[in-house]
Amino acid sequence: MARHIWQEYKDIINEYRYEDKGKAIYKRRKETVERSFADGKELHGHRYARFRGLAKVQMQCLLSAACQNMKKIALRIWERSNGPCGPGFSRSQTTLSRLFSHLWRICSAPKSAVPA
Template sequence: KSSKQTCGTCSLLHQCTQSKNHQKVVTRHIWQEYVEEVEHLRHHKDVKPIYAKRKETIERVFADAKEKHGMRWTTLRGLKKLSMQAMLTFASMNLKKIANWTWQDPKTV
């Protein structure tokens, strides 16, 4: 919040705020500085190649879960039941991934 006394005598008050008490209020989320730091790091030259791989790794897993494993809709209700479904889905996806690795090169696993 700005000072009422300082803003009340300012010649640029009409450009800054239209409030009747001549006070400018800027609201920021409590974690806004962390959000800004993450956004800054995301555009760093060392992180850009890693962030570009996200669409091939992380996002693909969730897309496969939605399209191939029924995670687009659910008939279950409640956090416990949905957590169970998600854990079983991702466990089965991990088993499929391990099976594919073993099938391709059985010596490394």
């Protein structure tokens, strides 16, 4: 039986996973990347496809990713403004309002106006 052409390198990577540095990297990945996929599945409809057809499912995934990114942006702006009583809150609120209104215009535009 023939081994995979990159099997030697795959073995090296697999061994690295059990070293202290590899465990630390996996721990961080588990908290960030895997959490993002779990949020997508549980909170943004990635458990089941709501539509049929590749284009419609891609649109669902893109909208879900946009929602996750908007939540991250809102959280970062909130943190920078030091909460609702902080000095930068009204400026942050204006920034978020502009972002959402721009996204609304894009999403509600007729299909002929949206570039492919």
